[in-house]
Amino acid sequence: MSDVARAAGVSAATVSRALRGEPGVSEATRRYVTEVAKRMRYAIARDASSLAGGRRYAIAVLTADVGRGELLAGAEGALRQAGYDVLLYVVKEPEARSRFFEELPLARRVDGVLALSVDLGGAEGAALAGLGVPVVEVRDDGPREALRAAVGHLVGLGHRDVAFVVAGDVDESCDELLAEGGLRVRPEWSLWSSPTVAGGEQVVDALLDAERLPTAVISSSGEVALGVFLRLRRDGREVPGDVSIVSLEGLDLTRAVGITAVEVAWRERGEHAVDALLAGLRGESADREPPAVRLVVRNSSGPRV
């Protein structure tokens, strides 16, 4: 920087101010300094800058699910644009995760933390809060919001007899949501499945065993939805002719096969989270709602026949 200062015939302090857009520099000087810096291919040393200035220009981005690439990409783009570096931490494996939260290698290193689909536990959240920097979390929400959309869609198509397949753990019962939407709730239509295609196929077996086949199936998992789809077709049932299928999880897989699904605009969620974080960095408090989920109708769902 002193080289640039000398070349521009000013002091280092002025170069610093000029390059950062700080007030207290005449426009002419700023323009000239900027030009000289560019000509000399000057790149500021972030380390020195951080050391002297106390800001780190870096955000830690934690994620437990690298499969959510779009979320990550959205956050990265927004952070980069805001002038922050992105320090990536994958906390997927349980050991890596607990080690991370014990050591917390973030102290004195970042200006903020973004936790993407990590679903922070209480102690974990507290640990991050202890860092003394803003923390924003994007949770992989339970299926409630998505379920509401799916139910609305099916009810609109005239369905009343709808089976609901849950894969993995769902904290709260969803029956009320189904009933709320005007669906008939039957215990034999509330099914659990392992979160795989095979699981979905087994679900169909269970369904066929019951006395009455639902006219539609909602699956919390995309893979399970595919399993249901394949098995029904294989059994000679038409989809959506005989049975409609809606997945609460939009996946490449479901999109590719053409299954109606609730899609989350992950990229936008990432950007939205960054907005909130930047607001926190400014001392403001963000409050805007994240982008809503969106149900995309494909050819696995149609009117009740």
Next chain:
Amino acid sequence: MSDVARAAGVSAATVSRALRGEPGVSEATRRYVTEVAKRMRYAIARDASSLAGGRRYAIAVLTADVGRGELLAGAEGALRQAGYDVLLYVVKEPEARSRFFEELPLARRVDGVLALSVDLGGAEGAALAGLGVPVVEVRDDGPREALRAAVGHLVGLGHRDVAFVVAGDVDESCDELLAEGGLRVRPEWSLWSSPTVAGGEQVVDALLDAERLPTAVISSSGEVALGVFLRLRRDGREVPGDVSIVSLEGLDLTRAVGITAVEVAWRERGEHAVDALLAGLRGESADREPPAVRLVVRNSSGPRV
């Protein structure tokens, strides 16, 4: 750090050496200092450390494909373990990409660069090389290696009449590879498809129009393979009874449906790339081959009937 030094009754230099495992400190002192530091919850200021030491303890990880989450996760884990921070840069969109390579915001910021499925162009590679730090690239290789594995598998099962579907751009002709493996090469069995499920379904139509149906289909794309699979089944053909299918691209989708596919151990590729980078950082030159691709036989391929 001076606080720790005072508390431990030594100089800051000794604390620095002790904490970094540098030689020149007695074991007893090191243990004691380490203990005091931990008790005081001392976290080193990386900025100051970098500034003084000249090393940055950070690696830039570029990626053009956030979908390759496992690759990224593998690299991140290995780098973290080696004590490096991971600075993530997503260079997917063309504008973002060209802007990145023009500005090259990496100067003076990282000790090395890892380019994951970026497929660096000549100028881009040169730009990175100009940084003066080691650069390691993991390319999304063309399908040649995978094709060899697929051909071997099918030939072993007795297939000779194999159609090859290419999705997207393949630079070189693959006919020779097919012939080399002992397959009959027919122009009408060399097909192009859009890289979608629908594309795969259309491919089947084209195949059925020809005078003779191949006994197996190799698809460079996983989605296309799925399309072929679904369409054949729908047309009443057995898979693999009548036609075997092998995908050169292992996807959640193909795994879920049970399609034989060439799988790349992406996580391991990431770790391997980090090994190479670390070697470069040490001044050594790495040369070990990356992990080979692996064909996973599922139930879409079987003996020729």
Next chain:
DNA sequence: CTGAAAGCGCTAACAT
């Protein structure tokens, strides 16, 4: 609006 000087918190020579 600009410059001079004093650090930011470490590491690396050089002493001891």
Next chain:
DNA sequence: ATGTTAGCGCTTTCAG
């Protein structure tokens, strides 16, 4: 084996 002394390259008062 340990301490002392200079910086590393910026930002930030404080003067002018």
